[in-house]
Amino acid sequence: MRVSQKNLEDNLIEKKILIEKLKELLITDGSINSKYNEFKKIQNSWIKTGQVPRSQNVIIWNNYQHHIKNFYDYLHLNRKFKEIDLDHNLKEKEKIILNAKELLKNNDQFKAFKDFERLKKRWKFELGPVKKEKEESLEKELSSIEEILNTKRKEFESNKDSILKSNYSKKESLITEIQDLHKIEINSIKNWQEKIKTFDTLKNKIELAGPIPGKFKKTFWNNYKKVTREFYSKKNKFFKNIKNIYSENITKQNLLIEEVKRIINKDDLEKERQNVISIQKKWKLIKPVPFKANEKNWKIFKNTCDTYFQKISQNKNIESKENKEFETKQNQLIEELDKFKGKLNDLEDISKEYLSINKINSDKEKLFFEKIKNHLIRKGINENESQNKINEMKSKFMSNDQKKSEIYKLNLKLDKLKKDLIQQENNLLFFKDNSKENKLLNTVHLKIKNQKIEIERIINNKKNLLK
16 A cells, blocks of 8 residues: 655654653653653554654664664663573574574465565564673574575476465365364263364465465365364364253262262261162263363362261171170079079069160070070960060060061071971872881971971960060
8 A cells, every 4th residue: 555745744743742652751750660661662653653754764763763872771780681681682583593403394485475575674673682602692593594595496497387276186185084083983081182272284285385376275264164064063062962961960069079978968978888888889970071080079079978988987896885785684594593582573573674675696595585585484384375475565665676586586486387388298298108107207297297387376366476
C-alpha cells in the first residue's frame, strides 16, 4: 500500500520529536533506572513510526543512531544497567539465530526467506549492541544463515516446477498414510496416544513439505482438511466415550467404598470377611480409571478395608477375653455341682445361671447336664423323667438364640436317627421267616424300638423349646 506524502512528513516530525526526547534524557534529572525505561519506550515508538520522505531517511536514521550511541555512552557511567541491556540483547539475538536455523529446515523457500527478513529487521532495528567479543561471531553466524537461505531460494527458482511436483507427491503420500492410520481400529488409551503422536508427526511433515503447484492447491487442501477432520472426530468420539466409562468406573469405586463402610457398622464382622474379600477382588476389575481419581479412591478404599480388618482383630481380642471369662464361669458351676447337696429348686437356679452365660462350650454343657441328671436320679426321679426335667429347664431358661442352636443340634440328631431307622428296617428284609427266634433279629427289633422312642423324645423336646 502506497504511503501519502503527508503521512511521510508526519512520520518525519514524529521521529524528530523522539530524537529530541533522546537528547533530553541526558540532561534531565532522574534515576538511571527510570531513564533507561524511558529510553526503551522511545525505541519502541521509533519502531512503530512509519516511513519518512526518502530524501530524509538516511539523515534522520544517522541522527537517531548518533543519539542512541550517546545514551549508551551515558549508560556506560553505570555499568550495572549497561550489563543488563547487553545481556538482554545477547539473549534475544541468540534466540533469533536459533529461529533462523529452524527456517533452514523449511521446504517453502519463499516463506523461509520472508520470515528471515522479519528476524533480520528485529536484529537491526529493535535490539541494541552486545559485548564486543560476541558481536562479530553473532553477525557472522546470521550472515552465514542468510547466505544459505539465498542459495536455497535460487536453487528453488531454478528447479521450481520439479520441486513443486515433488512436494505435491510427498504431501499426497503423507495424506494416504493418515488415511491408512485412520482405518486402524483401536480401543485402548495407550494405543490412541501412539496414534495421535503418529498423526501429529505426519501432519507436521505435510505442513513442512513446502509449496505445491497452484492448480492442485484447492483440491489438496480440501482433501487434507477432510482427512484431519475425520481423524479429530473419531478421536473426540473415543475420548468422550472413555470419559463416560471413567465416570461409570469412579461411581463403581465409590459404591464399593460405601459398601465396606456399611459392613464396618454391622455387629458380626467376621461373617462379612468373604464379602469384603470379594469386594476387594471386584475393585481390581474396575478399569480404566483416571490416575488421580484412582489414586485418591484407592487410598480411601484401602483405609476403609484396613479399618474393617483392624476391627475384626480388636473384636477377636475382646471375644477371646470374654470366652475365658465364660469358660471360668462354666467351670465354677460344674465344680459347684460336684459339691451340691441342695434341693431340686436349687438345681434349677444353677441351671438358670449356667444358661445365662452368653457362650457355652458344647462339651462342658453336656458334662453340666449329665451332672444335673445324676443329681435328679439321686433324688428319686427316673432317667426318662430326669431328661424331661432337663428339657423343661432348657426351654424355660434358654435365650432365643440358645433355643435356635439347641433345635439345630436336635435336628441333626433327628436326621441321623431317621436314617439309621430306615437302615435297620431295611435290614429286616434279610431275615427269613424261619429265623424269627434269631438273636440277631431280636437285637434289630430292639434297636428299632429304641430309635423310635428316641425320635419321639427329640420331637417332644423340640416342641417344648418352640413353646
